[in-house]
Amino acid sequence: MAALEANAAEIGRGPGDRFTAMSMTTLQGGAGRSSAWTTMRYARTYRGLPVLGGEVVVSLRPDRTTQLVSSYLHRAITMGTAPKLTAAAASRRARERVPGAGRTTSAPRLVVDAYHAEPRLAWEVVVAGHRRAGIPSRVHLTVDALTGATITRYDEVKAAGTGDSFFHGTVRMNTAPGESGFELRDEDRRFKVGDDNNRQDPAAPFGDLFLDEDNRWGDGSQDDRATAGVDAFFVGQKTADYLTEVLGRPGLPCGQDDTPLSAHLGEDVFDAFWTGCQGGAHFGDGGAQTRNKPMVAFDVVAHEIGHGVAEPTLGNATLQSAGLHEATGDVLGSSVECWVNEQTPMPKDPCDYRVGSGLGFVIRAMNKPSSVDGHPDCFSDKIDQLQDEHEVAGVGNHFYYLLAFGTSPGDDLPDSPTCNDTRLTGIGRDEATKIWFGAIDLAQGEETYASFRGKTLAAAERLYGRASVQYEAVQAAWAAVNVDSGDDRGAGNPDGPGGSDQPGGSREPGGSDHPDYPGDAGADD
Structure with a gap:
């Protein structure tokens, strides 16, 4: 309860509120460690009435100090409790x-x-x-x-629908019943899929919710507009499951509101956007550049959702921080794509850490960023002279790949050269992804690669311990891409600079609604 009192303003706690513990879950820090992270979930009442959507989640570090307090409400409730309607x-x-x-x-x-x-x-x-x-x-x-x-x-009685997707074959869909049929909306995972109707305006709000009479969606081709909706819905389901089941996170980024995903931004739009929780993610139809494959491949849709996960803590106004935003999307997109391929292989959307390959294009290559349009493999003082955050993402992507898989991973994954000629052994995809998103939770607005390095070390220490293989692997992977501050002041102290001697550069502000897929990407024939 102390965490609720200390964060009263943030959770919108008012004098009429009371809280009751609902559940407690623990996440062990790693093999052989007795300490664990604890997540407490509290129900709220206001003047004795249950508050739907008033739950508060408190995350405690192993030392029982508060790491995160999350609430959908941020303002105190002030209303009467006498109904006019009986x-x-x-x-x-x-x-x-x-x-x-x-x-x-x-x-x-x-x-x-x-x-x-x-x-x-x-x-x-x-x-x-x-x-x-x-x-x-x-x-x-x-x-x-x-x-x-x-x-x-x-x-509460769920509708089990089926859909014929463009990339993923016939899939099961946890759709929602509507007043006159079914809606492309998942009430458990809290997201919905709509049709942008070729508006070509990513700043527009959510499109028209897909509806269907018999709960059978799409025909596997672009001729049926619901087909792209099926792909977006399938990826939304699996991304939500990965966030909760593997990363132990609360799910998709928009809390109690349904996270919006919209297909058909435009027939010739080779792009995808995240516009915040009001408009959500928008996906074009690709046009000639993708040979009319819609922009709803697995790592593309999950990438945009990754922007939403990072948005509350990671800034997007400076070049390096924006590059970290892009890398976060790539980390989530590739992690979910490979996790699902382990369960059911997807020939049209394989696990390859080549972002967008399912579209016939490689937008970014995480193992060797320079193989696509010369994106940087290594950090240098030239980073802040680049023009585009998608190029800057190369350093973060390269770090993540080395951390997860090392230099010679095998299992049909490509090798990854280092910038300091070292040989590395990876710690595995899911452990690397947990560390990355643990660092996202610790981010404080605009980050540089050096300061984010400190956040990843802090996350590794809290999850696995400072003497762990994982902690040492984080140090080695950053050194392998030339991000090495000379000290670890950021580790164990997310407020510390983490070696912030590397400048952050600047970019035009404008949130995270920037295009994610520039048109000069290399064809993957």
């Missing part, structure tokens, strides 16, 4: 809004619905009924206790 009226309105409704399963419950921008007093009503073909439903609705409007709606 429970009986709320129940009646809820049944009217559910097709095939039979009965409410229990008495309506007065709650605070905080899933959206402004918390609202509401009645929570559960309505049992049947959808088409006799499929049962249990629909949860929150009905505004002042106006009678529906605020939130979801069905």
Whole structure:
């Protein structure tokens, strides 16, 4: 509870709030280590009413100090708790809004619905009924206790759909039931997929949500607009699973709101963008440059989601920090792509650490960045003279690949030369990815490669210990790409400079909605 008190402003704690522990999970720091990271999840009430979306997550280091406090709410709730709408009226309105409704399963419950921008007093009503073909439903609705409007709606009986994708064959899809069929929306993993309708405007909000009557989506070709939606949905599912099951993170980046993904930004758009949680990720159709393959290959979609994961802590206004943003997307995209290939091989989207290869292009090569348009393999004072953050990402990608796989990984993965002629042995993909995203959690706005080096050392120490093989591997991998500050002041102290003697450069501000796939990438014929 001390962490909640110390972070009262950040979690929007007000005088009417009370917190109750819901669950506790532990993540062991590594083989042979007795210490562990602990994650506590708390439920919130306001003046005695349950607050939906008011949960708080507290992450504790092995020494029991607070590493992270996360809450969807950031402002204290201030509202009355006297409803104008009666429970009986709320129940009646809820049944009217559910097709095939039979009965409410229990008495309506007065709650605070905080899933959206402004918390609202509401009645929570559960309505049992049947959808088409006799499929049962249990629909949860929150009905505004002042106006009678529906605020939130979801069905706890999941709809098992199937889709014919462009890259991944026929896939299972955890879609959501809608008022007149099914929606390309995953209520468990909290994301949705829409159609941008060729607007060619990545700054636009989320597109039109894909809808279908029989829960059978796409036909495997671009002729059916839902096909690209199937690919985006499949990658969204698997990325969410990797973030939670492997990295132990809370899931996709937009919290209680559905993370938006939109296909069909434009027929000739060879690009993909992340525009924040309001607009989400947008994917073009590729056009002639991809021979009309849509920009929804595995490592492309997961890359954009990676921007969303990094956005709360890692800045994007200076050149090196923006390059680290791009590398973060590549790390997540390649990690998820290879994790899924281990479960079910994907011939059209293989595990190769060559970003975008499924499109017929190699945008960036993580093992040897210079093999694509001369992107830098090694850090030097020329980094800040580059014009594009995607080039700058080469140093971070090269570090990650060496950390994970070393110089000669085998298993059909390509070799990776070092900048200091050393030979390295990797620690494995998932351990390297945990360290990278542990460092992202410790990032403090605009980072340089030198300062981020310190964050990765701090993450390795907290996960595996300062005397561990993993910690030493992080040191060696940074030295192998010429990022070596001469001291480790950033390790174990994320506030320290970590050797910030390497300048960060600058770039035009504008958030993370920059294009991720410049048109001069090399063809992969």
